[in-house]
Amino acid sequence: xxxxxxxxxxxxxxxxxxxxxxxxxxxxxxxxxxxxxxxxxxxxxxxxxxxxxxxxxxxxxxxxxxxxxxxxxxxxxxxxxxxxxxxxxxxxxxxxxxxxxxxxxxxxxxxxxxxxxxxxxxxxxxxxxxxxxxxxxxxxxxxxxxxxxxxxxxxxxxxxxxxxxxxxxxxxxxxxxxxxxxxxxxxxxxxxxxxxxxxx
Numbered sequence: 001x002x003x004x005x006x007x008x009x010x011x012x013x014x015x016x017x018x019x020x021x022x023x024x025x026x027x028x029x030x031x032x033x034x035x036x037x038x039x040x041x042x043x044x045x046x047x048x049x050x051x052x053x054x055x056x057x058x059x060x061x062x063x064x065x066x067x068x069x070x071x072x073x074x075x076x077x078x079x080x081x082x083x084x085x086x087x088x089x090x091x092x093x094x095x096x097x098x099x100x101x102x103x104x105x106x107x108x109x110x111x112x113x114x115x116x117x118x119x120x121x122x123x124x125x126x127x128x129x130x131x132x133x134x135x136x137x138x139x140x141x142x143x144x145x146x147x148x149x150x151x152x153x154x155x156x157x158x159x160x161x162x163x164x165x166x167x168x169x170x171x172x173x174x175x176x177x178x179x180x181x182x183x184x185x186x187x188x189x190x191x192x193x194x195x196x197x198x199x200x
Contacts, residue, residue: 011038011196014091016082016099017045021052022181023097023118023188028059030189037196042089044082046101062089068101079107092199095192096150105152115150116195118188120180122146122162127155132176135167142166143176145184147191161191 013031015024024043031039043056048065056063066085071078078101086094096117108115121131123146135143144164149157163183167176 010034010036011199012041012090012092013038013095013192013196014042014044014086014089014093015040015056015095015097017043017050017052017097018047018100019050019052019098021050021055021097023184024052025055025059026185026189027095027097027192028056028061030193037193038093042085042091044085046078046099052098075101076104076106079104083107083110093192093196095188097188102154103150108150108152111150113149114199116147116160116192117150117155117157118184119146119148119155120177120184122164123148123155123159132173132180136171136173136176140167143180145180145187147188160195161187163187 010031013027015027017024021043028040030036040061043052043061043063045053045063045065046068048067050065053063053065064085066078066081068078092114094111094115096115119127119131121127121135122142122144126134132143142164144162146159147161148155148159151157163186165179165183
């Protein structure tokens with residue numbers, strides 16, 4: 001009789017969102033098999049009306065909002081409330097997926113080396129917003145997306161993985177964005193899985 005394989009330690013991941021959560025859904029799905037490197041144990045939004053919250057609950061994942069509005073300009077105060085929720089659930093890795101708030105150094109340092117983000121360009125090209133419009137305006141022949149570690153500089157952290165998408169002659173911002181988003185849905189779960197396997 002052979003011994004049963006030792007259970008895989010699935011890293012406890014929280015996904016932070018502000019909107020519909022399509023990348024979040026891809027991360028949840030990839031983390032569901034018992035032999036996956038991680039599982040999404042919490043989805044958290046700064047917006048109580050974020051569509052991704054219901055989507056996460058439908059997938060069986062706890063989903064909560066920590067509304068930023070009552071905190072006014074106290075961004076660190078808002079993040080301390082988020083941190084309390086993450087700690088309460090034993091979260092080990094944080095994945096930002098369309099989280100539309102600039103983080104303070106306080107939270108970034110709390111999660112240094114354990115917070116990932118996905119950005120819709122081939123960094124270091126086009127950090128920040130309007131990435132697809134900028135790629136088209138520059139006449140680029142390819143676009144894509146990047147998963148990186150979060151550091152205090154906007155979209156400046158170490159790159160963990162990229163996916164490239166050809167730019168077509170007839171592309172608009174909308175068609176290019178849709179194609180890049182499809183690449184994001186494949187790239188982010190793969191990179192997060194590899195990242196979680198390497199954690200000590």
